[in-house]
Amino acid sequence: xxxxxxxxxxxxxxxxxxxxxxxxxxxxxxxxxxxxxxxxxxxxxxxxxxxxxxxxxxxxxxxxxxxxxxxxxxxxxxxxxxxxxxxxxxxxxxxxxxxxxxxxxxxxxxxxxxxxxxxxxxxxxxxxxxxxxxxxxxxxxxxxxxxxxxxxxxxxxxxxxxxxxxxxx
Amino acid sequence: xxxxxxxxxxxxxxxxxxxxxxxxxxxxxxxxxxxxxxxxxxxxxxxxxxxxxxxxxxxxxxxxxxxxxxxxxxxxxxxxxxxxxxxxxxxxxxxxxxxxxxxxxxxxxxxxxxxxxxxxxxxxxxxxxxxxxxxxxxxxxxxxxxxxxxxxxxxxxxxxxxxxxxxxxxxxxxxxxxxxxxxxxxxxxxxxxxxxxxxxxxxxxxxxxxxxxxxxxxxxxxxxxxxxxxxxxxxxxxxxxxxxxxxxxxxxxxxxxxxxxxxxxxxxxxxxxxxxxxxxxxxxxxxxxxxxxxxxxxxxxxxxxxxxxxxxxxxxxxxxxxxxxxxxxxxxxxxxxxxxxxxxxxxxxxxxxxxxxxxxxxxxxxxxxxxxxxxxxxxxxxxxxxxxxxxxxxxxxxxxxxxxxxxxxxxxxxxxxxxxxxxxxxxx
Numbered sequence: 001x002x003x004x005x006x007x008x009x010x011x012x013x014x015x016x017x018x019x020x021x022x023x024x025x026x027x028x029x030x031x032x033x034x035x036x037x038x039x040x041x042x043x044x045x046x047x048x049x050x051x052x053x054x055x056x057x058x059x060x061x062x063x064x065x066x067x068x069x070x071x072x073x074x075x076x077x078x079x080x081x082x083x084x085x086x087x088x089x090x091x092x093x094x095x096x097x098x099x100x101x102x103x104x105x106x107x108x109x110x111x112x113x114x115x116x117x118x119x120x121x122x123x124x125x126x127x128x129x130x131x132x133x134x135x136x137x138x139x140x141x142x143x144x145x146x147x148x149x150x151x152x153x154x155x156x157x158x159x160x161x162x163x164x165x166x167x168x169x
Numbered sequence: 170x171x172x173x174x175x176x177x178x179x180x181x182x183x184x185x186x187x188x189x190x191x192x193x194x195x196x197x198x199x200x201x202x203x204x205x206x207x208x209x210x211x212x213x214x215x216x217x218x219x220x221x222x223x224x225x226x227x228x229x230x231x232x233x234x235x236x237x238x239x240x241x242x243x244x245x246x247x248x249x250x251x252x253x254x255x256x257x258x259x260x261x262x263x264x265x266x267x268x269x270x271x272x273x274x275x276x277x278x279x280x281x282x283x284x285x286x287x288x289x290x291x292x293x294x295x296x297x298x299x300x301x302x303x304x305x306x307x308x309x310x311x312x313x314x315x316x317x318x319x320x321x322x323x324x325x326x327x328x329x330x331x332x333x334x335x336x337x338x339x340x341x342x343x344x345x346x347x348x349x350x351x352x353x354x355x356x357x358x359x360x361x362x363x364x365x366x367x368x369x370x371x372x373x374x375x376x377x378x379x380x381x382x383x384x385x386x387x388x389x390x391x392x393x394x395x396x397x398x399x400x401x402x403x404x405x406x407x408x409x410x411x412x413x414x415x416x417x418x419x420x421x422x423x424x425x426x427x428x429x430x431x432x433x434x435x436x437x438x439x440x441x442x443x444x445x446x447x448x449x450x451x452x453x454x455x456x457x458x459x460x461x462x463x464x465x466x467x468x469x470x471x472x473x474x475x476x477x478x479x480x481x482x483x484x485x486x487x488x489x490x491x492x493x494x495x496x497x498x499x500x501x502x503x504x505x506x507x508x509x510x511x512x513x514x515x516x517x518x519x520x521x522x523x524x525x526x527x528x529x530x531x532x533x534x535x536x537x538x539x540x541x542x543x544x545x546x547x548x549x550x551x552x553x554x555x556x557x558x559x560x561x562x563x564x565x566x567x568x569x570x571x572x573x574x575x576x577x578x579x580x581x582x583x584x585x586x587x588x589x590x591x592x593x594x595x596x597x
Contacts, residue, residue: 012357012449014559017566021538025236025243027210027310039561059358062391063559064538065207065293067309088362088393089293093309143193143323153323157315158218 001100002129003051003079005115008040009108013056014063015090019072021064032068033075050077053117057083057108061090070097080119082107082126082137095144098152102126104137171424173329174398175364178304178421182287190328190430198228198316199303200281202290204272205233207310209250211291214314223258224320230281231255232264234271235534240541262412270506270532273297273385273474277377278506280410284399285419289316294474294556296387300380301407302399302420304364307388327364327393328430329423330355334371336438341591343484344379345476345554345574347371348386349443351435353453361391363430366423371437372397377406378478385475386556389450398422442590444552445572448560456577456589464571468551469494469582470563471527471575472503473537476554479509479516481575486518488579488593489525495585500527501543507532527582539564552581 017040019032026032037044037054054073060083061069070093073081080100084107094101102119104126111117115130126135140148150156172180172187180187183194203211208231215223223229233251236244255263264275273294276282284302289295291313298305308322316322332351352359365387372380380397387395399420407413442456471477471485482504494500502522504510510532513519522529536543537555545551545564550571553563558570573581576590583593 014557016539016557016559016562020561021540022544024206024538024540025241025247027213039566059361059391062357063293063557065291065295065307065309067207067210067311070309085358085361087358087391089307089309089388093311096309096311096315153311153315154214154218157318161218161220161318 001051001079002116002118003053004049005053005055005111005113005117006044006048007055007108007111007113009057011058011084012062013040013060015061015066015069016063018061018069019066024066024068027068027071029071029075032072036072036076045076048076048078051079053119054078054081055108055111056081058085060086062087065089067093070094070099074099084108095147096153098148102137102140104135107135110135171426171428173364173366173427174302174396174421174423175304175329175366175394176326178285178287179324179326188326190326192326194324194326195321196287196324197321198289199286200288201229201313201316202272202276202288202292202295203229203231203313204235204292205237205244205247205251206235207291207313209247210310211314211317212250212254214311215318220318223317226258226260229260229317230262230276231260232269232272232275233266234269234532235538236540237269237533238266238531268507270509271474271477271534274478274505274509277301277381278410278508280407280413283407283413283416283418284403285421289322293388294385296392296395297381297385297474299384299387299394299396300377301403302397304394304396306394327362329364329366330360330431330433331429332365332367332433332435334367334369334435334437336371336436338371338437339440340596341442341576341594342440343574343576344375344382346440346443347435347437348383349445349450349453349572350440351433352386352390352451355390355433357389357449357451358391360387363392365390365392365395367395367397373400376480377402378480382475386450389556442574442577444577444587445558447558447569447571450556450558450572459587460589464550464587466498466552466581466586467549468543468545469498469500469578470536470543470551470553470555471578472501472505473534473555474505475556476575477503477505477509479512481554482509482513482518485575485579486521487595488576488590489527489583490521492525492583494526494582498582498585500582501536502527502529503533503535503542505532536563538562552578552587554578
């Protein structure tokens with residue numbers, strides 16, 4: 001996967017900045033996408049292009065449990081978030097949605113907005129084609145990789161319920 | 170081999186004799202909390218995968234709280250979707266406007282939260298319920314949909330951090346000051362992915378209401394859960410609540426030699442009232458330093474799942490009785506639940522608040538997350554009993570939120586600038 005970087009290296013970017021609560025009265029991704037990252041960068045939505053990466057510092061997505069944060073970024077056609085580290089609910093929500101969330105300590109400091117990044121999932125590296133640098137990222141845990149490959153938690157629940165012939169379905 | 174209370178609860182709910190930190194488990198869920206913002210997306214998801222019945226309607230508790238009474242047409246639709254779904258699924262534990270409340274205050278006071286259980290809520294402050302010795306954590310809407318469909322959910326067993334709080338609580342210091350001090354010490358990601366387990370003589374002496382203030386803000390240190398083992402105080406509280414009074418429960422305890430990744434000691438008798446400065450809950454500073462800066466305020470807010478229970482309102486009333494809030498500092502009091510509202514009314518607290526010039530509203534999460542009923546304009550400053558002071562949390566990205574206890578917020582409302590509550594509180 002190749003895309004441009006949008007870098008916000010400050011730690012503790014919280015879900016209120018990713019998608020402010022004033023927009024939580026809807027949950028359609030296309031609507032949420034119009035306000036993605038609005039309180040940290042009001043121009044983000046006009047700059048982002050399909051397949052781009054959001055590159056951030058540590059503890060990204062702290063704060064509320066709103067999955068709207070993941071949906072807003074996905075709705076804005078962001079290919080994934082490359083963070084120093086993630087707050088747990090955001091990370092969980094990303095995995096459950098099959099949305100790419102990669103932990104790569106120090107990447108945001110070594111990357112500039114506009115850099116061309118290539119994420120190679122198989123070899124576990126991020127290549128910066130603008131600077132030539134290569135960054136090894138923390139391996140995605142097996143269960144998270146499986147969940148992402150299965151298309152997210154909902155898909156795996158659907159499969160499981162079909163297999164067991166659950167009375168709920 | 171020894172286990173923490175969190176490991177024991179997760180082991181028992183996942184069919185294991187024992188589990189260790191970082192194990193992946195699929196745990197049975199005893200109770201699911203649903204509210205108006207995060208549940209409607211889960212309802213759509215359930216429909217999309219053809220699930221027409223929830224796993225067990227008796228184990229689901231629903232209250233609209235974030236944007237009710239409806240703030241606008243779109244949030245009216247969310248509340249309507251929630252209500253229709255409750256009827257369709259035959260969910261008995263639904264708290265409509267007039268009986269509703271902020272979920273994290275409402276579920277405990279109705280007796281829905283029992284020790285030894287697993288609880289999830291599609292809201293980050295679901296850590297609150299851990300004050301009752303249960304494993305409880307906040308999840309997103311997809312997790313919610315999965316749990317509503319199957320009654321179980323995947324978890325990585327969290328490592329535990331033990332926080333030992335000892336000493337008598339000084340005059341003018343409250344549970345809020347203790348948690349702000351702990352977050353100041355360990356940082357907003359100091360307990361990331363961990364269970365924050367509280368113990369010590371101070372914790373033993375705290376009411377359930379105060380314990381909930383501690384576990385409520387576990388997520389502000391990045392924790393997965395907060396937990397306090399059930400004791401006599403817990404039993405007495407549960408014996409009086411409608412849904413718990415006749416129910417048996419399993420008061421699980423940590424083994425004496427259980428493993429903790431980190432142990433934090435806090436000597437409470439050294440504390441003074443704390444204020445967390447913008448824009449992180451970890452920016453706690455002792456009140457004696459903050460007052461020197463003469464921080465002028467536009468709004469004071471007493472509300473939220475952190476600090477709007479009856480004992481919080483009593484303390485605020487004690488400070489405000491016979492006094493008046495500053496003309497330049499509009500002040501709101503928002504009791505967390507309908508029954509707290511009714512009790513405050515009966516106790517005469519409302520008269521004290523209105524005489525002091527405060528506005529009182531029906532329960533809502535509203536202003537805490539910048540939704541409505543107290544949103545801040547650009548450049549405005551608010552001192553608040555809530556739990557987050559992130560950029561834009563209560564309104565404009567260029568507004569500022571200061572977090573403090575109800576006593577400190579009430580004292581600050583009187584002076585129109587951040588003030589030390591101790592001079593307004595009677596010495597015991």
